Amino acid sequence: MIRPEFAEENPGKKIIMLGNEAIARGILEAGVVIGAGYPGTPSSEILLTLAEMQKFYPYLKLEWSVNEKVGFEVAYGGSMSNVRSVAVMKHVGVNVASDAFMTACYAGARGGMVLISADDPNCYSSQNEQDNRYFGLHALVPVFEPSTPQEAKDMIKYAFDFSEEYQSLVLFRTTTRLNHGRADVILGEVKVIDRDYGFDWDRSRWVCLPSHSRILRLRLLERLEEISNDADEFPFNSLKLSGEKINGIRYGFVAAGVPYSQLLDALNYYGIIDKVTILKLGLVYPPPKELIKKLFASSDEIIVVEELEPFLENIMKQIAFEEGYSKELTIHGKDIFPQNGEFSGEIYLENIARLIGLSYKKVPVPENMLIIPPRLPILCPGCGHRSTFYAIKQVENRMKTKFVNSSDIGCYTLAVYKPLEGIDTEVCMGGSIGLANGIAKVQSSDNPVLAILGDSTFFHSGIPALINAVFNKNNILVVILDNRSTSMTGFQDNPGTGITITNEPGTRVVLEELVKGCGVSPEKIWVVDAYKLNETIEKFEEAVKAEGVRVFISRHLCSLVESKQFRAQQKIPPSIMVDQEKCIGCMICVNNFGCQALNFNKAEKKVSIESSVCRGCKVCIDVCPQDAIYEEME
């Protein structure tokens, strides 16, 4: 077995690491035992890297939990049992975990406990760009934020010591460019923690009923005060003072995370890094008051450089008010920098130049702009979701109506684009079924209400909403796109495959049995192979015309996973061809089905199949009304 560099016992060695690998390395070095979470971009590689490390550190106990709340609870159960534990998720996952988090913070940590929140400014792979620093403020839990992969590794290692010292949970916040950026990182020593593990039966602490929680809350407030008092000594906070002036003004900058690194680049670009004061925060909450007072005392204007919400800006303004600086000090933040999106490199250059009175020349745009067509992400060739959405559309057309296609988080959201235009809502994990429950209460029976979601999403949080529909007799058809994979985040296994994160056999949960268990009558459950288009259309029509709570499971292994398996087994997928005599150029396959492997030759007015793209799913054979598409036999 080849040992990856990130799992080496080689303190002092410098290697290139993805931010998420560096975080995993820090977790390993800290002597963590339990790691749990749910996949979500940009957080997924953290647990995946730990799973690679587990081969060499078999004491690591890791899992993909069924959702983030369970993942957090698994980790917190570890903390209660005196082992160091980490819960890993993307920013919106913290919403799911927050029910547990908002009370776990009362009882605090026994074994060091860190919750990693990977935020996604600019929504690269997310439905929103919420700023999870507020979860720290909300739960009275300290928030750490690293600015480089090296710092991420060192800081998360420290976070577990910190968590045990203060018996506090730690919220470790990152953003996409930290998670998905590579940098040089020096490995540290892997700590082995020798202590007694196990539950401690301390009911006054772990049973959060009112009489206990009132007392626990006082302890929580005391902990936060203690942390706040020590914040000036926090090893990843620093204040670099400069007495110099630029155009008669002493500038003081405040930043944390990736914006701190980008700020340094911008200050270097203008050659003013030594002429300004810089407060760098690694602990973004609670704030280091003495450092901030020193910053205020040595500056005339403060510029807070942070993406998304004015979190640090508001803290600075509050402290300025409390300490009597509000009159003599100007504090800039969202008056200069945007409150939406990620800050690109030139946002720093432009805004700092404007503020300080430097010149910044924008790159001239050529006079004759050339329009480049968008290259949107799209369902893959051979994707079973495409054929399912195509089938749904056929039935919709046949019934001369419009379905309400409430949908969810996953690859299938890409069906929103032409030509499928197969989804009408997307809000949150499992939300498709919940929303459908409500829509069905008032929608005319002419418009059947569908809830369309994937297998992993159904396990994650679709189940309670399905039970709700059964219980309350909300008339909906739930379509589960069962591709046996959590594909969008990197093909992780889930309860439907029964394979665990460390590639061991778990217990497979059978979807059709599960929905029966939720109370759906057996005659209202349909299961099809998504690649068998005609049967899918026929069965779907039956399902959509039936009454009551129905479940339609359209199953086919994710085509990317399948083609990987084919390659491994040296199996050659079927070869699909278009009979150029029979093709009349009607474009139904191209315009309505829209697989990337279908090429239309404008001059000849004929379709052909790009064999390097085609995965041989054969669905287009059934799509073609002219029987022009066929499988070539050897």
Add this chain to the structure above:
Amino acid sequence: MKSYSLLNVGVGGQGVIRTAQILSYAALLEDYKVRTAETHGMAQRGGSVASFLRFGTEVEGPLIPRGKTNTILAFEVSEAVRIFNYAGPETVFLINENIQIPPMIHQMGMDYPKLTEIRTFLKEVSEHIYFIEGIEIATSLGNARTMNVIMLGALIGLDVIPLKKGTLEKAIFSYLPSNLHDINKKAFETGIEKGIELRGSSND
């Protein structure tokens, strides 16, 4: 060298992330500070992919400001145009003459621009535009997937990346199984020759 920046663009599946890994490792071997920022996740599904790479003795963050890129390495032609505003007049473009028509553009009523239009447009952006038939050369060597290594060789041949030939070669091999070393050595050498040939041919 204080700081060097390279923007690598292409289409999901063309090896942009692997190229970022190779270049990062080569820069590490020369003891520079290294930073990258890459596209993972949803956007990868056949979409446009970009990776920022910065290295030197004075680099902190991974992002390159618009107009300030030293080198743009494009694995697909239209992707070079898409990010043109990261280039300034001094930026060197090395473009693989590969065209991948984005799916569904005809249905959206759009067309892929003609290569001549693209050349004309890019000439207005920078004076240093180089095209290379990466896939054709790779195919003639017997493995179309060596396109990336040919392009890396061409960067050396053109002398537009501050890395030594030996370190880049070592980095390339470290990411490849040993049975692919011979073909990729050939690809790297061919790329270097091609790069030397290309010198002075910009905007032809």
